[in-house]
Amino acid sequence: MTRRAETIELAVLGLLHEGPMHGYELRKRLNLMLGWGRVLSYGSLYPTLKKMLKAHLIEETATALTPVTRRPRIVYQVTEAGHREFEHLMTEVGPTAWEDDNFDIRFAFFGRTDMEIRLRVLEGRRSRLQERLDRIQRELSLTQKEVDQYAGELQRHGVESVEREVRWLSGLIDAERNPTKQGLAGAEVTTTTERKDP
Amino acid sequence: MTRRAETIELAVLGLLHEGPMHGYELRKRLNLMLGWGRVLSYGSLYPTLKKMLKAHLIEETATALTPVTRRPRIVYQVTEAGHREFEHLMTEVGPTAWEDDNFDIRFAFFGRTDMEIRLRVLEGRRSRLQERLDRIQRELSLTQKEVDQYAGELQRHGVESVEREVRWLSGLIDAERNPTKQGLAGAEVTTTTERKDP
């Protein structure tokens, strides 16, 4: 949240790399990408696009408008500067890179970074989560007051979720380190693997 | 997010039920309870407490201040009205109850509600998550464009997380329905199952 603007910018830059898109479509793709829960509102997206236009990170493409269509469908595409900004944001490895939202979007675009960067981001993310677990463990041991049944269950479930996340990251890190197996990054670690849906 | 104020209020009301507490301590407990990630800032908590004071939901207790301590440690406790408000918020089952943050805090205080309410909240939460999965599945099938390796892995992992959440809820619902087993709510359902991970 809070620092979501940055995230959106990076996401827009990354998505437009696939080809020109207009706002409405961007929003859908964005929601699918980082929208586990919250959805991005127009009131958030369009102003961001305007801002990016002004910063010359993206530009409007001439709209294919038939004599009939009065309403323009504005199609955006990345500029050279935008492309450089994307590279810059992706290679700039730092604390912000492993914050919840930021991590997700960066991960989604891992295909366009070097393994070195990928590893640093994955490892940073993992330590962040590990710290979280440690902190909780520490605080939990300090307040040894016996917790309520449900509150305890919630706590347990929360801890397990984070631990699961850590295992996922470890799998991915391993996969990066020895790409012995055929291409699939960490897929078989996460399991699920086979989907036999039509 | 957004409607976090409500959540904080409910949490404060619930926590103070355990006994009087001062702001600093409340904050720590709160962060431990709903703080998987974000932490609650003072700039958020204290104004909320002030607001609740004005609404007579809580009151300041006379500070045990020795002649030495100049700085008062303000201790809060729930009023009768606050207690009623807590009951009201907990029994009022509706969409807000199964929003991410709201659900967590409500769940933590399940010990103080009836099974009927608990079931409705659990089931509401489960449908919400199920809808989320369906929506994603639907959108994913529409855009059959082959996804990038990493983006795909992220998607997969996200879906699995939600599915896991659904299973957890199902376990809890079962446990509520037949409390045959000894007390422990859904603990053994969440499992942990056997971890003989390779």
Place this chain on the structure above:
DNA sequence: GTTAGCATGTAAGGAGTTACATGATTTT
């Protein structure tokens, strides 16, 4: 012909974080 989805925006307002400000107490 009307509903639903495509498509683009803006304005107001709320919510909460950051940074600031202050001081006490405990630990190293």
Place this chain on the structure above:
DNA sequence: AAAATCATGTAACTCCTTACATGCTAAC
């Protein structure tokens, strides 16, 4: 004695969501 942590606040600022406003296009 310094550092850490306890403890309580406030103000400004940043974001973002909500609600509003408009109009096209496809399906039912």
